Amino acid sequence: MADEVTMDKIVSLCRRRGFVFPSSEIYGGLGSTFDYGHYGVLVKNNIRARWLEAMVQERDDIVLIDSAVILHPRVWEASGHVEGFTDPLVDCRTCKLRFRADKLEDSQCGRKPSKRPGEYSECDLTEPRQFNLMFETTVGPVAEAGARAFLRPETAQGIFINFKNVLQLARRRPPFGIAQVGKSFRNEITPGNFLFRVREFEQMEMEYFVPPAQADQWYRYWIDARFEWYVKYGLRRSRLRVREHGPEERSHYSQGTSDIEYDYPIGWSELEGVANRGDFDLTRHAEFSGTELEYVGPEGAERYVPYVIEPAVSIERIFVAMLVDAYDEEEVAGRGRTVLRLHPAIAPVKAAVLPLIARDSAMVEKARGLYEELRTAHAVEYDEGGAIGRRYRRQDEIGTPFAFTVDEQTLADDTVTIRDRDSLAQERLTIGQVAGRLGDELRKPWTTPKGESA
Ligand code: GAP
Numbered sequence: 001m002a003d004e005v006t007m008d009k010i011v012s013l014c015r016r017r018g019f020v021f022p023s024s025e026i027y028g029g030l031g032s033t034f035d036y037g038h039y040g041v042l043v044k045n046n047i048r049a050r051w052l053e054a055m056v057q058e059r060d061d062i063v064l065i066d067s068a069v070i071l072h073p074r075v076w077e078a079s080g081h082v083e084g085f086t087d088p089l090v091d092c093r094t095c096k097l098r099f100r101a102d103k104l105e106d107s108q109c110g111r112k113p114s115k116r117p118g119e120y121s122e123c124d125l126t127e128p129r130q131f132n133l134m135f136e137t138t139v140g141p142v143a144e145a146g147a148r149a150f151l152r153p154e155t156a157q158g159i160f161i162n163f164k165n166v167l168q169l170a171r172r173r174p175p176f177g178i179a180q181v182g183k184s185f186r187n188e189i190t191p192g193n194f195l196f197r198v199r200e201f202e203q204m205e206m207e208y209f210v211p212p213a214q215a216d217q218w219y220r221y222w223i224d225a226r227f228e229w230y231v232k233y234g235l236r237r238s239r240l241r242v243r244e245h246g247p248e249e250r251s252h253y254s255q256g257t258s259d260i261e262y263d264y265p266i267g268w269s270e271l272e273g274v275a276n277r278g279d280f281d282l283t284r285h286a287e288f289s290g291t292e293l294e295y296v297g298p299e300g301a302e303r304y305v306p307y308v309i310e311p312a313v314s315i316e317r318i319f320v321a322m323l324v325d326a327y328d329e330e331e332v333a334g335r336g337r338t339v340l341r342l343h344p345a346i347a348p349v350k351a352a353v354l355p356l357i358a359r360d361s362a363m364v365e366k367a368r369g370l371y372e373e374l375r376t377a378h379a380v381e382y383d384e385g386g387a388i389g390r391r392y393r394r395q396d397e398i399g400t401p402f403a404f405t406v407d408e409q410t411l412a413d414d415t416v417t418i419r420d421r422d423s424l425a426q427e428r429l430t431i432g433q434v435a436g437r438l439g440d441e442l443r444k445p446w447t448t449p450k451g452e453s454a
Contacts, residue, residue: 005327007265010320011194013327013338017398019043019348020195032191032198039398040319042348042379044202047318048181050345051204054229055179062177062206063170067158069183070139070149078288079157079281080252081134081150087189088128100189101128133186135199151185156310158182159207160281163293174295174306175218177208184314193266195316202315209295209306212279215255218309219276223258226272226311230260234343234448235325239263240271253280255307262321271321272313279305322346326399328450332424335389340399341422341449344442347399350378351438354391356407358384367406370416370431374438396421402441404434422449 014020018037024030036044056062076082088101135151152158159178166178184203191197210218223242230240245257256276261268282293282305294305326340344350351374355367364384371382381400383391388405395403403419410416415428418437429437 004329005265005324007194007324010265010323010327013340013397014040014194014323019323019398032188033200034195034198039348043319043322043342043346044315046346046348047315047322048202048204050233051229052179052181054225055177055204055206059177061175062179062208063166063172065159065162065166065178065180066182067155067162067180069152069185070137071152071158071161073147073149074288075157075161075285076134076150078284079160080284081153081157082132084252085134085153086130086132089131089189090128091126093124093126095123098189099125103190131187131189133188135185135187153186154184154312155180155182155203155205156207156281156312159205160285160293160308161289163209163282163285164291167295172209173297175208175210175214177206179204179206181205193264195320196264196266196269198316203312204315205310205312207277207281208309208311210309212304212307215276215278215307215309219256219258219274222309222311223260223274226274226313227260230262230271230321232445233322233346234341234446235262235321236448236450239321239325241268243268251275253277262317262324264320264324271317272311274309274311277308277310279307281308282306325448325450337393337396339396339421342399342401343446343448344401345446347401348379349381349395349398349400350442351380351402351404352391352395352400353380353382354388354403354405355384356388356405362411363406363408366410366416366431370404370406370434373435377435378438378442392419402438 017039019040021035021037022029023033023035056064090099090101092099134153137149137151139147139149159180162178166172181202181204183200185200188197188199191199208218208222227240227242231237239262241261243259243261245254245259250257254275255278258274259270260272260274262271285291286293294303296303322342323340326342328339328341330337330339340347353367353371353374355363357363367384368382371380374380381395383394385391392403399421401421405417405419407417409428410431414431416431416434417426417428418434419426
């Protein structure tokens with residue numbers, strides 16, 4: 001079943017159920033920009049919260065920062081982005097489309113669809129020219145007189161320029177990390193594949209400062225830790241792999257990079273990158289700013305520029321991977337259903353409360369009472385619209401793991417049914433047990449029912 005999951009199915013579900021909308025739609029849309037609807041926001045919030053739990057809340061050695069989007073322009077000179085954050089761009093004089101010269105195999109000529117535009121006589125490609133991916137803006141009220149600045153293309157630099165603040169105030173000694181979650185912006189030449197490559201995305205990055213001699217050990221540690229985080233939140237191991245970059249593929253700052261790749265409908269592609277950035281960033285910022293950025297031990301006994309290990313990912317790439325991995329279509333009692341088998345901690349809604357007969361005021365009252373109780377602790381939905389089967393399908397499609405149904409028997413003995421999204425098993429429990437049971441279910445370790453154990 002999973003083999004049939006296409007990006008079109010995911011896009012269609014996201015549109016249909018209000019997870020994600022094409023942005024500026026009433027004005028005809030703006031290519032490759034998206035707005036998130038209610039369920040999409042809830043999923044994003046859950047992904048962010050699980051990342052923060054693992055990276056900050058459950059650890060003693062990582063603290064948070066929230067830096068500005070627009071930084072001093074010298075930051076991007078020091079980081080190498082002004083000079084080197086470029087992609088090679090080619091134009092096709094025939095179809096007038098633009099391609100990345102290093103990704104021609106993935107491109108399509110607009111006039112004559114093909115895998116290799118350059119091989120068709122109709123295609124007439126210009127020589128590649130380097131195109132900087134940073135969005136430029138002007139700081140100050142008058143464009144001509146204002147200072148040229150950039151929207152950050154990564155959150156990492158906001159961390160490096162605060163290294164000294166954190167080191168002093170938090171009295172840190174390597175190894176320690178600084179984490180940041182926030183928007184990044186890249187003027188991608190070929191955005192696409194839904195949320196996979198967009199121009200505005202939310203990055204989650206952590207810079208882990210270590211003694212140089214420990215860099216390789218921590219690099220391996222973070223590759224493993226981040227890989228297992230994906231398995232914990234339901235992605236199948238068989239759909240994940242680690243791919244180490246060759247020296248020619250690495251970014252200018254990197255001494256070693258590994259991608260955690262997911263088998264997206266577009267093929268194996270980068271989900272998250274883990275890099276050993278060496279001392280490149282701190283050394284460059286020290287040089288450009290004139291501020292010493294190093295660790296000095298008690299009484300100056302130790303002094304060094306820490307190396308940095310960086311796990312970096314966007315919520316968008318995780319969002320797509322999790323929806324693709326969770327998506328299923330199946331037949332139940334002769335009727336088709338689409339179900340998102342999301343990890344309960346990622347699912348936008350944790351439980352639905354449903355009165356079997358919406359016209360029955362006693363059932364409605366019981367169901368509303370249960371709903372009011374559960375919503376104090378969890379994202380739950382109350383739904384009395386339409387046949388019960390249809391209501392279950394609606395919840396399956398957005399990945400709600402549990403449904404509690406109030407029926408005739410509830411009125412007699414105060415019990416309700418709990419229905420499991422994946423197994424479809426139902427059992428009865430008393431209304432008084434529901435809150436505790438839901439809490440227990442949501443705390444349990446969970447593995448995908450899609451035929452693979454973690
Ligand atoms: N600080 C290092 C850095 O930014 P990167 O490999 O360019 O490295 C890190 O980006 C992560 O950010 C990627 O692994 C991916 O998850 C995400 N990302 C990068 N560009 C993206 C885009 N255009 N759309 C969505 N996510 C993107």
